[in-house]
Amino acid sequence: MSAERLRLVTDPVELLEPQLSAAVEDSPDGERRLRLPLSRIDAAVEALALRGGQLAALFPVTAPEPSLLAAVAFQGDLVALRAPLDGAETYPSLSRVTPAALLPERELHDRWRLTAVGHPDLLQAVDPDPDRFDRRIVGEQTFVIPYGPIRSGVFESIQYVIETGGEDVLALHVRPFFKHRRLEQRFTGLGFDHAVQVAERVAAIAGVAHATAFCQAVERALGVEPTRRAQRWRVVHAELERIANHLDVAVKLAEDAALAVGVARFGILKEQIQRLRAQLCGSRFGRGVLVPGGLAAPPLLEPRVALAVLDGFERQLRRDRRLLLGTASFTDRLVGSGALDRETVEAYAGIGPVARACGIAADARFERPYGAYVRVGGRIATVDEGDAMGRLRVRFHEIRESLHIIRQAFERLDKYGPELRSDLPDARGAAFGWAEAPMGELIYWVEVAAGLVRTVRISSPSLRNWPLFAASFRGDVLTDFSFIEHSFGLTPAGADR
């Protein structure tokens, strides 16, 4: 797919170097690193954004010196703009360039005391007070429903402040960071075996993706490639995780529509996948599979047995999917709810099924192929509708693609050597690692030295997409709320870290 995209002539290095006194630095494949002065960082991001770049991450790093790093996804590469801090505590805000920077800059302010000058709304984001929130709409016609942090159902904790006139939702603010467990700090000083355990537990439902991104970052920092066999198994686990997540979204949507048969049938399908994962590795969430360098242990199930299970699963899924999408009382609730247009998604740098439902063909597996995705192909599933129905349809397409990818991954397995794990040298380095989590692209920045992890920074797709959720309420009413929320399929644990 990425081959079809026209590559512009302009190279970011050519673009930025003369204008902004940027200097190129060494970087592994797939990344372009530029060093520039702190005062020009907003101009650099703007220059890239005007040509289609999207702000993917913004965090302070410590290698090679304390700096502010802005990662921009530009023409298939990750362009890392590193601005040395030199003890500075302020920097020009990127929010005037892209609204995708609003929430990360508030987090930077709370966690590292870095103030973005020119940010319109620098309120506290981390560890919010559930009782104190501001109303944005004045007047007596509206009132506030603080939905959360403890919500109505078995859901993760996050607070939504809904300003409504009674039924119509006029404004919505998302307040994450109630579950801020400070896990990024937990990585510091751990050996790789222990650190990957932390990575898996940042967001359990995307644990394989987190472990993949973390391991990939370590491997790229040390210049090591995992074994081919390990790469294929990583792909299998990642795709199984994606299928489980998408089925979970279908279950939640059916539950919102009070379609009990839908809940039951898709609950059965999801349970089959979770049990398959447990048979493959002992954990229903794919834990203990990945380590930097390859796999931690040999798989517990033969590939042909797993394929047989997946064949039966696919037959059932096809019929259940046809029934679900043919139930008018279900689809009527989704069509037209939470509609997003392409411009808004691009402005907020939205990713994942949310962006693909608006026709944006962005998928880290195929734009910046990593691991076995370099050799295993697939199609990026997009639709044009942009509403909750579109997101569900994108997810069903992706399930079909995932099954196809798993079959391809198993095909050549016997041709590879039995080694599961490559050795890791005792070097120092710092690199990005990325993976396409079920919610969107996940980016890790890992700095390693002497066999220990020094710094980890995470850019979570859930956090990137949450402002889009607030922006997707146009003319929707309160009864549509859970449909739209579940159609986004985001996880507060990943966003809050």
Add this chain to the structure above:
Amino acid sequence: MIEWIARGLRTGIVTTRYPKRPEHPPAGFRGRVDILEADHGMPHLEATCPTGAIHVNEDGRVSLDQGRCILCGLCVAADPVRFAFAHGYETATRRRASLIAGEPGADALEDLRATLGERSRTLRRSIHIRHVDAGSDGGEEWEIQALNNPYYDMQRLGFFFTLSPRHADILLVTGAVTPAMRTPLLRAWETMPEPKAVVAAGTDACSGGLSAAVETSAGGVDAVLPVDVYVPGSPPSPIALLHGLLLATGVLTREAAA
């Protein structure tokens, strides 16, 4: 609608018979780590565990705090003679001390609260559960939601999820309590009428898990609320959760073998 019914009939009954018949996990399933050989342990064993669950005392006696174990399997891989994954799903206990495997007879030194079933005759067969996420990683929520799918169907045992704490009998808490979730969790507890019980689901809830080392987390639910049943696991499987819930209501009295 007929097609749904036809598909359901063709699938048949998939519901487990637990607790009437025991349910066995697949080979290699990570539910609980047991100590096979507790003596003659070397101090370096403590470093294999990322959460510090393994303790070797001066006599060389090895103990594993299952309340801190995140089931990473590193100790099993390092010393398979001494550590192994148990062949069962059940992990729940009513005393925190019972979670420490290898410790000789952690017995009735703790004052146990009566189970819900003992406190109220009517609360044996119809229990309403309010779940609160106090900072989990999201996995426990999936396993708790799985309790309602046709495989586990907790409603046949009389358990129901409720949305309002005023209707709840059991508070099912996941996650080590983060600072921001502490007050909402306490409010949920206050709003529940007597008799009520707390079930801490997941290793994070039992002891703080990976977050325990960070000073800002409370270090487990029992730092904030009186816990009746601990269900360790990372995350605990649905059967383990059912076992824990049945312990809390007093339907089951046998705890997981420590």
Add this chain to the structure above:
Amino acid sequence: MSTVYTLGMVLLAVAMLAPLIGVRVSLAASAMGSALLAVVGVGTAARWSTASIDLGGWLGFGDAHLRADGLAGIFLALTGAAGAAVSLGLLERRPTRLATTLHAVIMLAVATVIGVDQAFVFLLAWETITVSLYLLAASGRDRPAALLSAYFGGSLSKLGGACLLAGFALLYGKTGSFTFHAWTSASGLGAARSIAFVLLLLGFGSKIGLIPSQAGLPPLYTSSPAATAATIAIAYNAGFYGLWRLGFQTLGPGPAWWGEVVLVLGALTAFVGILYAVGQDEITRFLGYSSVEHGGIVLLGFGVALLGQSAHQPKLAAAGLLAATLHLIMHGIAKPLSFLAADRVSAATGERELRPLGGLAPHLPRTAVAFGLAALSLAAMPPFGGFVSEWFTFEALLQSFRLDSTVARLIMALAAAMLALTAGIGLLAFAKLFGGTFLGRARSFFAHLREPGPGLGVFVLSAVALALGAIAPWEIQWLGHGLQGTLGFDLADSTISFPLVLGPVYRHFSVLAPTWLALGIPAFVLTTALLVRILLRPPVRRAPVWLSGAAPAAASVQYTPDSYANPIRVVLSSTYRFRRTLEPIPGPASPRLWEVRTDVTPAFEAYLYRPLVRAGLRLSAHTRRLQSGRLGTYLLYILVVLIVALALIPALHNR
């Protein structure tokens, strides 16, 4: 009885001299006079005796009498009882002398309208009511707005009066007499009967708030001073009396389309009334539109009565008329009660809008109870009077199978559906009104909140409203006597079966036992409470409100009165043309604040009134050209008229 009648009317006449005798004496006289009239009404309707006053012929156009027969007795009792209570309520509020005078004038005029048997005096009294309503509304607070409302309401009433005049003139032309008796026994009226019916319907409808003149009524309520809105509510009954007496009794059995038209108009009125009501923020305007709605419901029963009368099925007519009368009585008690209670709220807080209120129940308990009883009655909750009357209305509409005409059956069925919809929205609307005022947390702070007086009038009406459902069997017996003259038989026999069980005139069609309900529900509640207290003795622990784990300032997170209406507006947004836009408030950039602008297109104002007014103004602009102001033109006009008259008189004389 006649002496009591005379005494009552004299006292009301004396009360008109408020500027001379003082406000308190005048109101006391009003109260006494109304009470006496109530006594007369009860007595004559129950057929214990008759009462009449001979007015002689000095008012012109033949002899006139104030005669209290069965039908008039019912309305006299209602008006008298409500009037006495309202007068007592006004006594506490010390209205101006003008308001007191007008109150007395209205009471007297209404009593006259109800009693008189001659059309000319009827019309005089009717127009007196119209003028008094106008003056009352125009004398209220905020002069410019009050004047506008008064003008609007008054003009619509005046148009109605003009229709009445036309109708009466038509009937006079056909029969040569102004007395109702002559009209009842007239034959050979032909098409004039139907034309007169339509004119009378429009005329009386303008006082009731029938479509399309429903917009005239609420502004009158809103602008009238102090508690005199309750007086206007009493005058409202006069319109129904006119329909009962003239439409049903005098113009006799008419073609079926009379009943069908009334049903359609009634259903539309009820629906439109409640839709407007549910979105209102001002309490009196809300109650005004609620009056429109209840008027529509009463007309549903009346329409069934007309259909039964035209199909020569006296039981069907009785079912409809009974339902309508019961509803009328309930409304006649509950609406003045609600206006008095609303006035007490505005006296205590200084607010007339719902938005700033809330949480008043602990501070104004008696007002809350009174308002609550009125709201429960008007929202048709069992076991109160509104439930009984709406039940009867539904049952009357369900008798459609007794008619042969398919059109009539269809219309009755549709009207029943409309009534159900109206009742549902009505419940929501009154929940909004009561909840928004008395329940929840206060949205504003009011200093020194206390009851504005002992509330004697409110107490009387509350007691009646409380018992109205339970005493339904006795009420129906009394109504049966009263309506016997109109219907030709006593409906109480077939309505009440033993013991205290009611049926909709067709005895075995359906049953309702409001008395047993009124005894049973409290008994059940009390017994359960006692059992719980004695047997279980549960310890009570209070915990704060559960709000998803948050505990913000309560006032900002509770439903506002607007929010009750919001779902209906959103769902019916195409009907209401309901649109909400957010506009940024200019100010410092952080944090950005917004303001909501709500656009609602009121259909009647935009599509009916304004075009008509514009057409009328254009027409009058044309005719103004006739008044050129030049002497020569006027002399020419006189010459032309003289010639025409000279030409016509011989022609007419020859015929």
